Amino acid sequence: MGLEQFKNRNVGTQNYVKLDLPHPPKNGWCAFKQVLSRSLKPELFVGLWVALREMINALFRGQMHTTQYPLEKLPISPRYRAIHEMLRLLESGHYRCIGCGLCEKICIANCITMDTRYDENQRKEVSEYTINFGRCIFCGYCAEVCPELAIVHGGRYETASEQRASFSLFEDMLTPIDKLNLQQEYQGFGAISPNADENIKKTPLAY
Amino acid sequence: MDATILPEVTAAGVIIKAILILAVISAIAGFGTYIERKVLAFMQRRLGPQHVGPYGLLQLAADGIKLFTKEDIIPQHANKIIFMIAPIITAATAFIALAAVPVFPDFTIPFVDVYVPSIASDVNVGILFVLGMMAAGLYGPLLAGMAQSNKWGIIGSARTAVQFLSYEVVTGLSLLAPIMMVGSLSFVDFNNYQSDGTWLVVYQPVAFILFLIAGYAETNRTPFDLLEHEAEIVSGYVTEYSGMRWGMFFIGEYANMITIGVIASVVFLGGYNDFWIFPGWLMILGKIAFSFFFMLWVRAAWPHVRPDQLMWLCWKVLMPLAVINVVITGIVMMIG
């Protein structure tokens, strides 16, 4: 598609379809005929039937629309940005976060606070990690920037709280170790795309 | 008990029946709100009230408690006395109208052997009495709307007047043809006229349809709910009402719905005569229940008309039809 089509500003003026509407009645006799045909047409009964059909559908064919919200929830899109989750490595069960601090740095609401230290093996470990959800604007930058896919957005969207500043600790967001087999790979914001493998190219060292 | 003995009308019996009618009908009217919400919900594929009691059945009690305990607000510039009595007019006339309406066949209470004619008072002008009472009930909305010094209320009562003037004619004229055929104004006579199993609707289909239309206008149900149409005039004549006074309007409206159902069943649909293997009381309960359901059904399916369309419909279409119907009935009766 060329760019010319985008430069056309007369959008919508070409594709109007004229409805074949009947003309308003011109004289009394036409009006009378219109009334007669409308009254004798079974359109009112079609309406009645539609309402009854919906009732039958709802009651006996299991097509009720209602979701009884606190008891059942609709699935949300994987791209939805709700309360964060910290994921674990599937093989070792160790948390994925390497303490790089990128999420803390990029967070535009300044709500991630973290600290790291050397553990006994001289490896970096996360000693403190909190998110202040009173400030978080759920922009998703932290999930996008994280090189390890460690911090992601989960599906917990009920964020009402008793306090204005409600912190989540690292342990709260971390996948429980006994639920590791239930851990889902994140599909949403910042996650690698499904066709990531095809997109990988060799680093062009030739030039 | 010999059936030829006339039912004795004792004062005690009448009082007991009056109290029973009052209790049962207001309970049914309250229950009607539940049914209405459920049926409308199902027709829109929703669940309706669900959480108070099993299937939301106790929603009714919750609403009742809420209405009773709510503050009864009377606006500052309202005409206080009229504002206060208007809902009572609606509720009272609705119940008074039920006095002359027979619901069940006469029966004998077992063991005590008391013969009960199951109509509070068989007035010999029954139909006129009921229609008059229901018409008088329209003073409720009319006065309520004018007394509350609220613009929506004024519009509501103006529409009441419009509606009142329009359909009252049709109600009377549509019932005139059956009255001519039966030759009596008492509901009991209407019922007995159809005891051979032929319903009057067979002879008078036009009158039946006209009466239904006018009855919907009378009870201000959709498609003629101009008086308090939320989308246009907030709540019309009940805008300023709260608590039990508001509730009284509703009880009146639902009692009127039941009355219209009873009149339609007794006058046109064979009344409480036995039908095939079904006893009369079951038949009439079924008919009333269906006519109630039909009102909800119509509300779910049809849009409502504008006030000018209502007047147009009543004066230019329904009234001529009713007159023609009366004339034709008269000619046929004269020849036949």
Ligand code: SF4
């Ligand atoms: S979603 Fe945005 S605001 Fe919230 S913690 Fe992540 S980067 Fe900060």
Ligand code: SF4
């Ligand atoms: S960006 Fe990811 S790996 Fe880096 S500190 Fe944040 S959560 Fe950990």
